[in-house]
Amino acid sequence: MSRGEFLGDFEQLILLAVLRLDREAYGLGIQQELSARAGREASIGAIYTTLDRLEQKQLVRSELGESTAERGGRAKRIFTVTPAGKAALRQSIGATRAMADGLKGLGLA
């Protein structure tokens, strides 16, 4: 009943954001990246729930960073994508790409 190796759409976006932010991926930063690049406005709750789920599936790992010297700059939980996470991403993106490839009249050439 599971979808096997395939990721949900939001899971894909989160994983991509974490990869993009490379070593500086944490909740709020991911939220901003998603908004800025993908135009997807997600609540902070939605993001953490998904990150937790991805960690359960061992597609990301997290570790506590250090607090910065900014006002309110408490320690961040930094996320990284595991090899399994990359593989899952490849498969999911590959599947969509295979379906989209060569399709015309959609303007996504």
Next chain:
Amino acid sequence: MSRGEFLGDFEQLILLAVLRLDREAYGLGIQQELSARAGREASIGAIYTTLDRLEQKQLVRSELGESTAERGGRAKRIFTVTPAGKAALRQSIGATRAMADGLKGLGLA
């Protein structure tokens, strides 16, 4: 609480399959296309449920075709993607692409 214009991953694949099959898109055909191109094995029930939801959202339309002269060849319910469906697809695929673009070390160049 709605995700606005964004589609779920399976919805995306279904819409792409319908576009691909162009005028010949119906339940079983979509199932085969998904399996062959995307490597995604979905039950026929999963496919129809999703098609029904997409129709509710007016992202696809369906009409009853004619029965063919094959053994058991009863009338097919033929699906087409509406302009709104194409727009939603563009947006969803565009968002993922924007996030994936320029990412290295993932082998999906």
Next chain:
DNA sequence: TGACATGTTCTATTTTGTAGAACAAATTGG
């Protein structure tokens, strides 16, 4: 130390994804 800023967790709900049996309609052989 209390006001404020940054960051994460918790709780609850809606939407999507999933399967498979039941049902419907067509063909064909006897």
Next chain:
DNA sequence: CCAATTTGTTCTACAAAATAGAACATGTCA
């Protein structure tokens, strides 16, 4: 013409993913 077979769709039920927002925690600074 009707039983068996084939193609196709609908129905029912449940699991997983997406979503939000308040509550909570921790840090700075005046």
